Amino acid sequence: MAEPALTLDQLKLLATAAGAAPSVHNSQPWRLRPTPDARGMLVFGDPERAVAIADPMGRALHVSVGAAVFNLRVGAGRLGRAASVSLLPDPADPHLLAEIGLDEPAARHPFGHHLYPAIRNRHSSRQPFTNRDIPETVLGELIEAARQEEVVLSPLEEDGVLRVLRVTAEAERRTAADLARQAETRSWLRLEAPASDGIPAAALGPQDRDARVPMRDFTAGRPDAPAAAPRHFEPLPQLCLLITQTDQPADWLRTGQALEHVWLLATVHGLRASVLHQAVEWPETRWRLRDPEDPPHHVQLMLRLGYGPPGPATPRRPIEEILDLTDYHDNVGYGESSA
Numbered sequence: 310m311a312e313p314a315l316t317l318d319q320l321k322l323l324a325t326a327a328g329a330a331p332s333v334h335n336s337q338p339w340r341l342r343p344t345p346d347a348r349g350m351l352v353f354g355d356p357e358r359a360v361a362i363a364d365p366m367g368r369a370l371h372v373s374v375g376a377a378v379f380n381l382r383v384g385a386g387r388l389g390r391a392a393s394v395s396l397l398p399d400p401a402d403p404h405l406l407a408e409i410g411l412d413e414p415a416a417r418h419p420f421g422h423h424l425y426p427a428i429r430n431r432h433s434s435r436q437p438f439t440n441r442d443i444p445e446t447v448l449g450e451l452i453e454a455a456r457q458e459e460v461v462l463s464p465l466e467e468d469g470v471l472r473v474l475r476v477t478a479e480a481e482r483r484t485a486a487d488l489a490r491q492a493e494t495r496s497w498l499r500l501e502a503p504a505s506d507g508i509p510a511a512a513l514g515p516q517d518r519d520a521r522v523p524m525r526d527f528t529a530g531r532p533d534a535p536a537a538a539p540r541h542f543e544p545l546p547q548l549c550l551l552i553t554q555t556d557q558p559a560d561w562l563r564t565g566q567a568l569e570h571v572w573l574l575a576t577v578h579g580l581r582a583s584v585l586h587q588a589v590e591w592p593e594t595r596w597r598l599r600d601p602e603d604p605p606h607h608v609q610l611m612l613r614l615g616y617g618p619p620g621p622a623t624p625r626r627p628i629e630e631i632l633d634l635t636d637y638h639d640n641v642g643y644g645e646s647s648a
């Protein structure tokens with residue numbers, strides 16, 4: 310039997326879950342609107358929050374929105390509803406990135422019920438990790454989580470790790486030498502609290518004292534940024550690539566869903582993660598992230614996984630900013646007590 314229209318509280322739960330997703334530079338480039346019958350949610354990309362120089366195609370924007378879509382699916386399970394996702398449902402509206410139907414009850418075991426608490430607990434951890442290996446069984450579960458989103462998660466062996474670290478270090482140097490990119494990165498740095506987006510001082514991590522793990526320098530040369538003392542990072546980080554066969558907007562949205570599925574499951578297993586995205590932001594270094602022995606494919610994102618400190622919570626925009634309830638109040642929500 311079809312589920313009733315979503316209540317205001319249910320819409321807010323969904324928006325809070327979606328808004329907690331990871332996003333490039335914490336740009337949170339999404340907007341949500343209930344469908345006219347309030348039995349579903351429309352998810353839009355917000356071009357005004359694009360990181361336009363580093364991400365001219367909007368690839369990272371789509372990945373970010375894909376991660377928000379995944380959280381919406383987990384939130385739907387929390388509400389006892391099944392989520393049917395249609396990516397890019399309207400060719401006439403390139404900003405409408407997903408429509409999520411929520412009019413069916415969930416199966417007996419709602420989707421993602423074990424992942425819901427991790428939505429709040431997942432953070433980027435830019436600190437050094439320990440040398441403890443990730444059990445093969447856990448890696449297997451993460452690979453399967455990505456596969457369910459039609460994306461390949463490829464954990465790298467030592468030679469692959471050394472190759473992608475070299476390429477990422479080169480990309481980080483290129484970015485550091487590019488004045489426009491540096492200015493763009495600085496524009497997302499939020500040293501003055503409070504803020505509702507961007508990278509706060511508390512989320513800045515140290516650089517690797519041994520120059521092995523090229524963490525992104527979010528301070529981008531800003532002279533008053535707090536400088537954390539360099540630390541020794543794990544000598545051989547566990548790096549995983551997220552890979553797709555084609556390189557279209559739907560692949561980017563699937564990558565975002567896979568990223569968040571993997572990251573939430575990793576969080577449940579007590580793992581920490583951070584993204585190393587610098588090399589994906591230059592066509593030439595992105596190409597060289599690929600394993601040349603493998604058949605053609607597209608690297609979408611690199612994730613560093615391990616055991617270590619959880620990382621701080623970062624700010625999010627208030628849900629009133631991301632959830633457009635204009636039509637809802639006009640059509641469905643009239644008379645609801647809370648506004």
Ligand SMILES: Cc1cc2nc3c(=O)[nH]c(=O)nc-3n(C[C@H](O)[C@H](O)[C@H](O)COP(=O)(O)O)c2cc1C
Pocket residue numbers: 329330331332333334335369370372373376431432433434435507508525583584585586587620621622623
């Ligand atoms: C497409 C994409 C690219 C990202 N690139 C990087 C990166 O290069 N370095 C990094 O430390 N974090 C990166 N992140 C993580 C974001 O900075 C992070 O999700 C955001 O600041 C919110 O913080 P949280 O993950 O702790 O919620 C990326 C995230 C996404 C979705």
